[in-house]
Amino acid sequence: MIDIVPPAFIFILGAILLPVVRERRLRQVFQLLIPVIAFIDLLYMPEGTYWIYNFLGYDLILGRVDKLSMCFGYVFVIVAFLGMVYALHVREVGQHVAAFLYIGSTLGVTFAGDIFTLFVFWEIMAVSSVFLIWYQRDKPALDAGFRYIMVHIFGGCALLAGIIIHVSNTGSTHFGFIEYGGLASQLILLGFIINAAVPPFHAWLSDSYPEATVTGSIFLTAFTTKSAVYVLLRTFPGVELLVWLGAIMAVYGVVYAVLENDIRRLLAYHIISQVGYMVCGVGLGTEMSMNGTTAHAFCHILYKALLFMGVAAVIHVTGRRKLTELQGRNLYKKMPICLSLYMIGGFSISAVPLFNGFISKTMVVAAAGELHRPIIHLLLHLASIGTFLHTGLKLPYGTWFGRVPEGEKIEEGEIEAKEPPLNMLIAMGMAAFLCILIGVYPKILYSILPYPVHYHPYTLNHIVSMMQLLLLTAVAFWLYIDKLGGEPTISVDTDWFYRKPGVLILWLCTHPLQDLRFRLQGFVTKIVANVSSLSKNPILLPEIAIRYIHLRIINRLYHAFELYEDKLDELKELESRLVAVREMRYDENVYRRPIGFGVLVAVILLFLYGLIYFIKLR
Amino acid sequence: MEKILKRLFIILAVLCIPVGFFIKHEHAIFFWHKIPSIEAIFGILGAFLLILATWILTSFAQKKEDFYD
Numbered sequence: 001m002i003d004i005v006p007p008a009f010i011f012i013l014g015a016i017l018l019p020v021v022r023e024r025r026l027r028q029v030f031q032l033l034i035p036v037i038a039f040i041d042l043l044y045m046p047e048g049t050y051w052i053y054n055f056l057g058y059d060l061i062l063g064r065v066d067k068l069s070m071c072f073g074y075v076f077v078i079v080a081f082l083g084m085v086y087a088l089h090v091r092e093v094g095q096h097v098a099a100f101l102y103i104g105s106t107l108g109v110t111f112a113g114d115i116f117t118l119f120v121f122w123e124i125m126a127v128s129s130v131f132l133i134w135y136q137r138d139k140p141a142l143d144a145g146f147r148y149i150m151v152h153i154f155g156g157c158a159l160l161a162g163i164i165i166h167v168s169n170t171g172s173t174h175f176g177f178i179e180y181g182g183l184a185s186q187l188i189l190l191g192f193i194i195n196a197a198v199p200p201f202h203a204w205l206s207d208s209y210p211e212a213t214v215t216g217s218i219f220l221t222a223f224t225t226k227s228a229v230y231v232l233l234r235t236f237p238g239v240e241l242l243v244w245l246g247a248i249m250a251v252y253g254v255v256y257a258v259l260e261n262d263i264r265r266l267l268a269y270h271i272i273s274q275v276g277y278m279v280c281g282v283g284l285g286t287e288m289s290m291n292g293t294t295a296h297a298f299c300h301i302l303y304k305a306l307l308f309m310g311v312a313a314v315i316h317v318t319g320r321r322k323l324t325e326l327q328g329r330n331l332y333k334k335m336p337i338c339l340s341l342y343m344i345g346g347f348s349i350s351a352v353p354l355f356n357g358f359i360s361k362t363m364v365v366a367a368a369g370e371l372h373r374p375i376i377h378l379l380l381h382l383a384s385i386g387t388f389l390h391t392g393l394k395l396p397y398g399t400w401f402g403r404v405p406e407g408e409k410i411e412e413g414e415i416e417a418k419e420p421p422l423n424m425l426i427a428m429g430m431a432a433f434l435c436i437l438i439g440v441y442p443k444i445l446y447s448i449l450p451y452p453v454h455y456h457p458y459t460l461n462h463i464v465s466m467m468q469l470l471l472l473t474a475v476a477f478w479l480y481i482d483k484l485g486g487e488p489t490i491s492v493d494t495d496w497f498y499r500k501p502g503v504l505i506l507w508l509c510t511h512p513l514q515d516l517r518f519r520l521q522g523f524v525t526k527i528v529a530n531v532s533s534l535s536k537n538p539i540l541l542p543e544i545a546i547r548y549i550h551l552r553i554i555n556r557l558y559h560a561f562e563l564y565e566d567k568l569d570e571l572k573e574l575e576s577r578l579v580a581v582r583e584m585r586y587d588e589n590v591y592r593r594p595i596g597f598g599v600l601v602a603v604i605l606l607f608l609y610g611l612i613y614f615i616k617l618r
Numbered sequence: 619m620e621k622i623l624k625r626l627f628i629i630l631a632v633l634c635i636p637v638g639f640f641i642k643h644e645h646a647i648f649f650w651h652k653i654p655s656i657e658a659i660f661g662i663l664g665a666f667l668l669i670l671a672t673w674i675l676t677s678f679a680q681k682k683e684d685f686y687d
Contacts, residue, residue: 258672259680369647377648385664464634464641465657471631472661480669489680499686 011104035081061113086427087215101128126152132216148208159191196228203495210264238285246280247379254386261486287451292363299356303348306431310342313420323486327402334417344432350388359442
């Protein structure tokens with residue numbers, strides 16, 4: 001019997017031990033072994049709730065295992081393995097440590113049974129993932145990483161606030177269905193949809209993922225948004241708001257993708273679009289839509305990893321990431337295997353029959369149809385068209401084929417392109433194999449979905465309809481092929497709202513507010529110094545005050561009558577007396593009075609009190 | 619090879635439209651599902667619509683690469 005442990009701990013332990021392994025080959029074996037061990041661990045995990053620890057009166061549950069969490073758990077571990085194969089050539093141990101922590105915390109979120117555990121892993125996920133961006137070690141990456149972490153800290157704060165209100169209202173820390181309505185649920189939902197990159201909170205994704213390291217971007221595409229989809233499935237199924245947000249998100253992503261010149265940013269917008277299908281599926285809330293969302297998340301993780309691997313391989317070998325720098329360079333002649341594998345990902349995301357996107361995406365669209373939601377149905381269709389237009393056609397055409405822009409000359413041997421390292425190709429090959437396997441034999445995936453599946457993707461009507469949609473989209477692309485090339489521009493998105501005003505806010509902080517701070521600080525320091533000086537002998541306060549006022553009046557009078565020069569000595573004398581009085585320390589013997597004096601004061605006060613009392617009484 | 623692929627694409631694109639007339643939608647949910655080869659129309663119209671949307675978006679969202687610098 002194998003003793004199972006929380007899969008999150010396997011990766012976290014791997015992250016701790018990895019820097020200790022000095023020998024490179026051994027470290028590579030170790031990198032691959034961790035996901036394999038985690039996968040075996042998953043296979044032996046029975047359904048149920050376990051690894052429960054009491055902390056401050058609350059039950060922290062590290063293992064809530066059911067079909068939903070297992071489905072996400074499997075795909076997270078599979079893509080962790082693929083990502084590790086892809087990143088085998090990377091010598092920087094820190095990148096692998098960050099990746100292991102990131103994967104481990106995502107699995108922690110996946111199997112969390114209470115919202116405190118969820119929150120802790122949620123935050124580790126944000127912090128560890130940012131290092132996959134920062135390891136790129138250039139200014140755009142550092143800046144994008146800071147923006148990424150700031151947005152996620154904001155999301156984390158919203159989530160924590162929601163959790164605290166929720167727990168104080170209900171007394172329950174159970175991580176499950178939450179009734180939407182009220183501040184607590186709205187804050188929790190806000191925290192989740194920020195991670196899911198739902199517009200208008202999506203710009204962190206298209207801003208940061210393209211700046212990550214070549215291998216880090218593979219991990220980033222898989223975990224943050226999909227773990228957000230998972231928690232949405234758990235907590236907010238059937239929320240109408242999500243239906244619309246998801247459908248708009250699906251179209252928004254593809255429209256913005258057209259503008260993009262950066263190949264990884266183009267794909268990043270397609271993540272937003274594809275997650276839109278999942279968010280919409282969560283909102284629809286039926287068994288079919290929930291199954292569709294889970295299946296689509298599973299397939300999306302695989303094909304999106306493959307797509308990112310393809311373009312990251314191009315960046316790795318050419319050092320170029322923009323369509324304008326790649327089009328017309330005929331990379332297809334130098335990287336045919338890479339192109340072929342990328343196209344499998346392109347066909348998968350476009351839902352071409354026999355590829356995995358076809359068996360999952362159509363399920364969400366069909367669920368919208370079942371519920372008679374025509375606008376949602378059409379919006380999702382439109383997103384499908386856009387997906388094929390850009391990921392399946394524009395990006396591969398511009399990257400591997402394309403035409404040289406007018407007036408631009410290409411020198412022979414300008415790009416020293418070749419196929420990427422073997423480990424990269426193997427990882428891509430495995431991802432491509434899984435995309436086709438699930439596409440050809442969907443039962444593998446359908447059997448692990450949370451609800452029984454009553455959907456048959458391979459009907460003649462489905463196949464013909466999809467082929468019509470895609471082929472005629474390709475016709476439109478062909479007609480406008482010259483208009484869809486890359487432009488050396490960037491597209492302004494909702495990150496404008498914190499990037500441009502952010503500069504202004506920074507200026508406000510470093511100039512006027514800083515100046516105000518210094519002035520206030522000086523003023524308060526002066527007051528404190530005076531109070532401190534005067535408090536040395538409070539009994540002398542009236543005398544100091546009188547001397548001070550006297551000095552000021554005399555000074556003014558002498559100024560007014562222009563006698564200042566003559567009376568300078570007198571003023572100096574007054575000033576020195578004032579200073580001397582201020583410097584006088586309290587001496588008990590100096591101020592000692594007879595007891596009779598104290599009694600007299602007490603009697604006077606009593607008399608005054610009595611007088612006031614009787615006057616008020618009358 | 620390029621020519622073969624082009625020809626194959628044209629043949630498939632042309633053939634897929636009449637094929638739609640012979641295939642009945644199993645569960646026509648919306649009225650447009652009863653129109654033969656409606657998905658082909660969706661495909662081309664949707665692509666044009668997206669290209670149009672992009673051109674509109676370009677006018678205010680597309681900026682020089684140093685916009686944020």
